Amino acid sequence: MMKIVFLIIVFGLSFQSCTFENLEPTIAVIPEQIISYSAVIAPINIAKCNDCHVPQGTGNGDFSTYAGVKVKVDNGSMYSRVVLAKNMPTPGTGYNLSETELNQYTLWLNQGAKDN
Numbered sequence: 001m002m003k004i005v006f007l008i009i010v011f012g013l014s015f016q017s018c019t020f021e022n023l024e025p026t027i028a029v030i031p032e033q034i035i036s037y038s039a040v041i042a043p044i045n046i047a048k049c050n051d052c053h054v055p056q057g058t059g060n061g062d063f064s065t066y067a068g069v070k071v072k073v074d075n076g077s078m079y080s081r082v083v084l085a086k087n088m089p090t091p092g093t094g095y096n097l098s099e100t101e102l103n104q105y106t107l108w109l110n111q112g113a114k115d116n
């Protein structure tokens with residue numbers, strides 16, 4: 001009788017350990033992409049911001065040059081409006097950033113908003 005109980009316990013334990021092994025999560029390490037201003041951000045600005053954010057435009061600031069964009073990075077409004085409040089580009093105007101574009105913009109800002 002004891003032998004049977006022992007076997008049941010051993011079987012149970014080994015079965016359990018197998019189950020746990022199979023459930024071990026596979027951690028996928030995704031290297032963080034370096035977002036380039038010239039290759040990624042400038043084209044987004046041209047397509048989604050520059051109908052307003054140019055010298056004679058309705059937008060506050062000139063995003064046709066890195067220097068103009070940097071002014072809004074430095075005053076904190078780029079992060080607060082685009083990433084946090086998500087109310088730039090102006091909602092409902094058809095210029096909304098796609099999820100990918102928003103992720104790229106966020107990464108670029110978090111990486112120091114370099115002129116790269």
Ligand code: HEC
Pocket residue numbers: 044045048049050051052053058059060061072075077078079081082088089090093095097
């Ligand atoms: C349809 C026109 C329009 C588009 C497109 C647009 N903006 Fe704006 N933006 C404005 C206007 C008008 C203001 C000024 C009024 C305000 O702050 O809401 C402004 C203000 C801002 C400000 C605040 C500047 C400050 O110093 O307070 C930021 C940052 C900004 N926009 C970023 C962007 C970015 C980045 C894009 C493109 C990804 C974009 N906007 C697209 C019209 C636009």
